[in-house]
Amino acid sequence: MPRSTRRRPALAHPEPEQIDLFDVLHALSDPTRMTIVSVLRAEPERVCGTFPVNVAPSTLSHHFKVLREAGLIRQREEGNRRFSALRAVDLEQRFPGLLDSILAAHARTAEEAQEAQEAEEGGGA
Amino acid sequence: MPRSTRRRPALAHPEPEQIDLFDVLHALSDPTRMTIVSVLRAEPERVCGTFPVNVAPSTLSHHFKVLREAGLIRQREEGNRRFSALRAVDLEQRFPGLLDSILAAHARTAEEAQEAQEAEEGGGA
DNA sequence: TACGATGTTCTACGAACATCGAATTTGGTG
DNA sequence: CACCAAATTCGATGTTCGTAGAACATCGTA
Numbered sequence: 001m002p003r004s005t006r007r008r009p010a011l012a013h014p015e016p017e018q019i020d021l022f023d024v025l026h027a028l029s030d031p032t033r034m035t036i037v038s039v040l041r042a043e044p045e046r047v048c049g050t051f052p053v054n055v056a057p058s059t060l061s062h063h064f065k066v067l068r069e070a071g072l073i074r075q076r077e078e079g080n081r082r083f084s085a086l087r088a089v090d091l092e093q094r095f096p097g098l099l100d101s102i103l104a105a106h107a108r109t110a111e112e113a114q115e116a117q118e119a120e121e122g123g124g125a
Numbered sequence: 126m127p128r129s130t131r132r133r134p135a136l137a138h139p140e141p142e143q144i145d146l147f148d149v150l151h152a153l154s155d156p157t158r159m160t161i162v163s164v165l166r167a168e169p170e171r172v173c174g175t176f177p178v179n180v181a182p183s184t185l186s187h188h189f190k191v192l193r194e195a196g197l198i199r200q201r202e203e204g205n206r207r208f209s210a211l212r213a214v215d216l217e218q219r220f221p222g223l224l225d226s227i228l229a230a231h232a233r234t235a236e237e238a239q240e241a242q243e244a245e246e247g248g249g250a
Numbered sequence: 251t252a253c254g255a256t257g258t259t260c261t262a263c264g265a266a267c268a269t270c271g272a273a274t275t276t277g278g279t280g
Numbered sequence: 281c282a283c284c285a286a287a288t289t290c291g292a293t294g295t296t297c298g299t300a301g302a303a304c305a306t307c308g309t310a
Contacts, residue, residue, distance in 0.1 A: 095230035105220035
């Protein structure tokens with residue numbers, strides 16, 4: 001019996017057909033969580049502590065839990081670290097086109113925010 | 126100066142470019158509001174009190190306000206009644222494909238709920 | 251074994267939210 | 281004018297949410 005694995009309770013992930021639309025929309029209605037998902041779309045996996053967000057570790061842990069229980073990300077443990085990955089395939093199967101259109105909308109919003117910031121720095125300072 | 130119109134303050138609607146993605150997602154993360162939007166997609170306009178939702182009038186009024194301020198619906202007054210319409214064109218311009226994919230996802234969810242109910246009535250009773 | 255790093259759980263708190271009932275405003279109609 | 285209908289605003293209530301600090305668990309390593 002392996003002693004070094006699964007000491008903590010296994011991470012709960014909903015099955016693809018159990019993913020609830022309202023949970024997904026609620027999860028993505030928070031900027032911090034949207035950032036996490038957005039970053040995760042560009043790379044296969046990432047360690048929890050390396051996301052570009054300004055919140056306390058406990059808060060970040062809470063957000064990961066919300067995303068995981070909503071079915072948006074999958075988390076696996078490796079030693080001390082925890083890797084997160086976007087469940088893009090499962091989400092595409094469950095709600096085709098949904099994630100893409102939301103992330104596209106967010107990318108547009110992010111562009112605007114950046115342009116506004118540049119305009120402020122250039123003209124306001 | 127017409128006395129019979131615009132006694133109450135004009136209804137506030139955000140411009141298309143002011144529509145915020147997080148406001149939209151949050152607005153649609155509530156089942157009652159999702160139902161309103163879903164119904165509104167199928168017809169051009171509808172009177173407030175005729176939506177198939179089970180909440181008090183004051184609660185419904187609150188939900189309409191959330192939807193309106195998020196930019197999802199447009200409301201106009203006609204006499205005593207208030208008509209609501211989906212801002213499909215504005216939303217498509219602001220976030221292309223977003224509303225369609227969300228409503229498609231909701232339609233799929235609604236189908237499942239109906240099937241589950243039928244299965245329960247047929248096999249469980 | 252002791253220590254540091256990573257991440258979680260527990261607890262708490264203020265803000266926001268969904269809900270309702272009562273009172274109010276407005277408009278149509280007898 | 282009196283009354284009713286439609287919808288809102290206001291006030292209150294209980295819940296959920298986002299946040300952070302403290303304590304705890306786990307792992308790798310000196």
